[in-house]
Amino acid sequence: MSDVVWTGAATANWRRRLRRFRRDHVTVLGLALFGTLLIATTLAPVIAPFPYDRFAGPALHPPGEGFLLGTDEVGRDLFSRILYAGRISLGVGLGAVAVAVGVGLPLGLVSGYFGGRYDSVIMRSMDGLLAFPALLLALTTVAVLGPSVRNIIMAIGLVSVPIFSRLVRASVLAFRQRDFVEAARAMGASDLRVLTVTILPNCLPPLTVQFTLTFATAVLTEAGLSFLGLGIRPPTPSWGMMLNTGRNVMALAPLYPVAAGAAVFVTVLSLNLIGDGLRDALDPHQFTRT
Amino acid sequence: MVSARYIFRRLLQVIPVLFVVGTVVFFAFRVVPGDPAQLALGVDATPEALAALRREFGLDRPLVVQYAIWLGGVLRGDLGVSRLEGHRRVVDVLRPKIPVTLQLVVFGMTFALALAVPLGIAAAVKASGRIDQLARIVALLGFSTPSYWLAILLMLLFSLKLRWLPAGGYVSPMEHLGQHLRFLVLPVITVGLIQAASLVRFLRAGMLEVLNLDYIRTARAKGLAERTVIYGHALKNSLISLITVLGTNIGALVGGLVVTEQIFAWPGLGWQMVTSIMFRDYQVVQGAVLYIALMFVTINLLVDICYVLLDPRIHYE
Numbered sequence: 001m002s003d004v005v006w007t008g009a010a011t012a013n014w015r016r017r018l019r020r021f022r023r024d025h026v027t028v029l030g031l032a033l034f035g036t037l038l039i040a041t042t043l044a045p046v047i048a049p050f051p052y053d054r055f056a057g058p059a060l061h062p063p064g065e066g067f068l069l070g071t072d073e074v075g076r077d078l079f080s081r082i083l084y085a086g087r088i089s090l091g092v093g094l095g096a097v098a099v100a101v102g103v104g105l106p107l108g109l110v111s112g113y114f115g116g117r118y119d120s121v122i123m124r125s126m127d128g129l130l131a132f133p134a135l136l137l138a139l140t141t142v143a144v145l146g147p148s149v150r151n152i153i154m155a156i157g158l159v160s161v162p163i164f165s166r167l168v169r170a171s172v173l174a175f176r177q178r179d180f181v182e183a184a185r186a187m188g189a190s191d192l193r194v195l196t197v198t199i200l201p202n203c204l205p206p207l208t209v210q211f212t213l214t215f216a217t218a219v220l221t222e223a224g225l226s227f228l229g230l231g232i233r234p235p236t237p238s239w240g241m242m243l244n245t246g247r248n249v250m251a252l253a254p255l256y257p258v259a260a261g262a263a264v265f266v267t268v269l270s271l272n273l274i275g276d277g278l279r280d281a282l283d284p285h286q287f288t289r290t
Numbered sequence: 291m292v293s294a295r296y297i298f299r300r301l302l303q304v305i306p307v308l309f310v311v312g313t314v315v316f317f318a319f320r321v322v323p324g325d326p327a328q329l330a331l332g333v334d335a336t337p338e339a340l341a342a343l344r345r346e347f348g349l350d351r352p353l354v355v356q357y358a359i360w361l362g363g364v365l366r367g368d369l370g371v372s373r374l375e376g377h378r379r380v381v382d383v384l385r386p387k388i389p390v391t392l393q394l395v396v397f398g399m400t401f402a403l404a405l406a407v408p409l410g411i412a413a414a415v416k417a418s419g420r421i422d423q424l425a426r427i428v429a430l431l432g433f434s435t436p437s438y439w440l441a442i443l444l445m446l447l448f449s450l451k452l453r454w455l456p457a458g459g460y461v462s463p464m465e466h467l468g469q470h471l472r473f474l475v476l477p478v479i480t481v482g483l484i485q486a487a488s489l490v491r492f493l494r495a496g497m498l499e500v501l502n503l504d505y506i507r508t509a510r511a512k513g514l515a516e517r518t519v520i521y522g523h524a525l526k527n528s529l530i531s532l533i534t535v536l537g538t539n540i541g542a543l544v545g546g547l548v549v550t551e552q553i554f555a556w557p558g559l560g561w562q563m564v565t566s567i568m569f570r571d572y573q574v575v576q577g578a579v580l581y582i583a584l585m586f587v588t589i590n591l592l593v594d595i596c597y598v599l600l601d602p603r604i605h606y607e
Contacts, residue, residue, distance in 0.1 A: 023583055128310060135546060140579060143567040144318045220436055224549050227438050228564050240438075247553070254446050263441030269434035276430075 027277025033270035041086035048080035053238055060253045066202070069259050072242070073249055077097035078256060082263050085237040089219050089267065092232075097211060098156025100164050105207075108168025109195050113176060120168055123169070126162035134159045138221055140231050152231055156221050160214045167210055171203035205282045209275050216271035223264045239264050300594060304463075304587045311583040312576075316360055319572045320353060343373075369577040380577040384562065388581065390460070391525075391558030394547060395540065397474065398481030405486040405533075410493030415520060417498060425490050427496075432487020437546055441480045441553045448476060458554040477554045481547070485539055489532065497530030500524045530600055537593035544582055 040047060049066065054076065061071040069078040111122040129137070141155035175181055176199070184198040225231030226240025234241065239260050246257030344350045348359060363370060369380035413425035449457035455476055461469040500506065501524055509519045548560035555561070559578055566574040 004515065051443065130305075134542065135548060136544070136579070136582060139548065139563070139567070140315065140318065140575075143575060170337075216434070223436060224438065227549060228552055230564070230567060243438055243442065250446060251450055254450070257439075257442045258446070261442060263435060264436050265439055267432055268436070269430070272434050 024277070026273055027281075029041065030270045030273025030277060033266060034274060037086060037267055037270065038090065041083055041090055044080075044083040044087060048083045050076070050077035050080045052081045052084040053235055060249060060256075062253070063255060067257065069255055070253060072256065073245060078242075078259060081237045081242065082239070082259060085239050085242060085260075086263060086267075088149070088232055088236060088238050089222055089240075089264070092149065092156065092163070092222045093218040093267075094214045095153035096156035096160065096222075097215050098155060100160035101207070101211070102212055103157070104161040104164025105168050108203075109172060109200070111165060112169035112172025113191070113195055113199070119169075122165065126165050129159070130162040134217070135221055135224055138225060139228070139230060142225060147225075147230055147233055151231065151238075152222060152225060155225075156218045159221070163210060163214065164207070167206055168203050171206060172199055175199050175202050209279045209282065212271045212275035212278065216268045219264060219267050219271070240253035296598075297595065300591050304584075304591070305561035307587055308580065308583060312361075312364060312580055313357075315576050315579050316357060319576065320356070364580075369580070370573040372566075372574050373572075380573050383574055384559065384577050384581055385577055387440075387557060387559045389564050390556065391544075391547060391551070391560065393474070393479055394481055394550070394556065394558065395543060397478045398485060398543065399536070399540070401478050401482030402485035405482065406493060409486075410490045411497060411520065411525065413490065413494045414497035414501060416501055422494070425494060428490040429487045432484050433491075435484060435487075437484050438549050438553055440483060441550060444476050444479060446552075452485075458553065458556070460557050465580075473554075477550055477556055480550055480554075481543065484546075485543060488539060489535060492535040493528060493532050496528040497524060499531075500527045526600065530597065533593055533596050533600065537590055540586075540589045541606060587601070 044052075049068070055074060057065075057067060057075050057077070059071060059073055059075045061067050061075070063070045067077055067079070069082070072078055072081065094114050107122050107126070111119045137159050138152075138155040141158060142151060145151040145155070172195075181194060181198055184194050189198065210247075221240070222231055223240035223243065226238040227244045227245065229241075231240055232238035242260035243257050246253070246260050250257050341350075348356055360370065367381065369384075372378055372383050373378055409421070409425050410426070413419075413422040416422060445457045448455045456473055457476075457564065459473055461473055463470040497598075506519060506524055509523050512514075514522075544560075548564055550556070551558045551561040552564055559581055563575060563578040563582075566572075566578065
């Protein structure tokens with residue numbers, strides 16, 4: 001695809017450079033935001049001024065006097081709770097992506113490589129899964145299995161399986177007939193070896209983009225489930241749950257729900273920024289177009 | 291033109307999808323570890339109460355028989371009886387919720403389109419211009435904003451601070467149209483803003499692609515006004531990509547409505563579903579899932595019909 005507005009080669013070049021420069025900055029911003037979040041939540045026991053599960057002061061204390069964001073409805077420090085909740089949210093997100101990749105990747109490999117009946121069975125079931133709104137599917141799964149951290153990870157991961165299997169399948173299809181794969185086969189490599197050693201590494205770049213985007217969706221979904229009261233259970237803090245409790249007291253402490261939601265927002269935003277940057281970096285085609 | 295035969299065939303395809311969804315949901319709620327009756331009544335239920343509940347819902351019969359009975363019921367439009375809700379029929383519990391949810395979908399989407407279409411066009415026409423930058427930022431922010439957070443921010447601003455609009459609730463339009471509309475505003479903005487974000491992104495990309503095609507150059511070369519080129523020639527073809535996104539988005543939207551309805555106490559299907567899950571009223575949950583699947587499939591059908599209407603080259607045979 002050619003560039004969009006041609007106002008002479010010089011301007012186009014200049015524009016492209018500007019764009020690349022700006023794009024890089026956006027990615028760096030995403031990485032910086034996410035890195036900060038990761039460090040802050042990992043080091044929560046060191047950073048948090050108060051324990052997340054003990055009363056630290058009066059209920060709904062406004063920000064100040066040692067309480068950076070104030071206290072919650074029973075007097076626990078909000079800032080500390082947001083830090084600790086981040087560990088759960090990021091953990092669930094990462095776990096869900098692991099489930100999605102762990103199940104989706106082999107399915108996609110088999111589907112794309114062997115084709116035929118395997119392909120149609122796997123892809124039709126993926127279509128079935130995909131035909132359902134993600135949050136609804138996660139909701140139903142949690143309703144059936146019951147809310148626990150493990151089940152929530154399974155539910156959110158399951159929802160994202162089709163995206164990964166389709167993506168991998170498409171890459172496998174693109175590489176299956178290529179000469180280097182033929183060469184590997186001619187040299188007597190087994191199907192398993194061809195799949196894992198020859199083809200798989202080539203499928204990884206588009207996966208990294210999906211990885212970050214799915215991570216973002218997983219964090220959103222977990223917060224959504226917990227917000228509905230069908231996710232993480234108290235006393236474990238989670239952003240979604242804090243949003244829900246915060247909503248009930250927002251007339252008295254508006255910062256409470258706003259801060260909890262901002263945590264989700266910043267996480268998702270940083271992951272989306274990284275994903276966008278990766279996509280541009282990996283796909284030179286799109287680079288010039290947008 | 292869309293042939294009646296095509297629509298009929300697509301309608302037939304709806305049946306297996308609903309069948310699979312229904313069957314999966316039926317068995318899903320029955321492989322739950324533990325006794326559904328116990329789950330429903332709680333740990334301190336008396337054995338008599340448990341037995342009565344099992345008998346009432348046929349839980350004492352073999353699974354296959356239960357399935358056959360349930361399936362037969364569905365075919366006759368009978369989704370069973372709610373355990374709560376005054377033991378009403380599931381159909382009667384859910385049917386009034388459908389227009390309430392659809393209303394949010396329709397108004398939310400209209401709002402999103404009203405916002406996204408002009409912005410998307412303006413962004414594409416002057417790519418890398420100021421409006422384009424604005425559109426990018428709007429899209430990125432909208433993409434990352436959780437709907438429940440946006441809802442709370444809107445409530446804080448419009449309900450608590452400015453006191454212009456109610457923070458949540460529902461008044462039937464039959465009862466008081468003006469009040470009804472006031473309650474509608476915030477949920478519709480919540481749904482619409484987030485949808486608009488992704489629509490802008492896709493409309494801009496689709497529009498850019500079309501604007502680069504030869505026929506647009508021809509149109510310009512023969513001296514047509516830029517307005518005519520953009521609205522008459524380019525927009526119509528970009529609508530195809532827009533419709534595709536619209537179709538996939540509405541799926542996510544219907545799912546996301548569960549949260550929005552919950553926040554604004556909007557008594558639609560999603561709200562009912564969450565309430566029923568919490569009270570373990572599985573007959574209603576099953577019914578709600580079926581209804582939502584039906585809505586989803588219908589929307590996809592409408593999208594496919596729109597394709598044919600917009601692009602005479604697409605044939606379905």
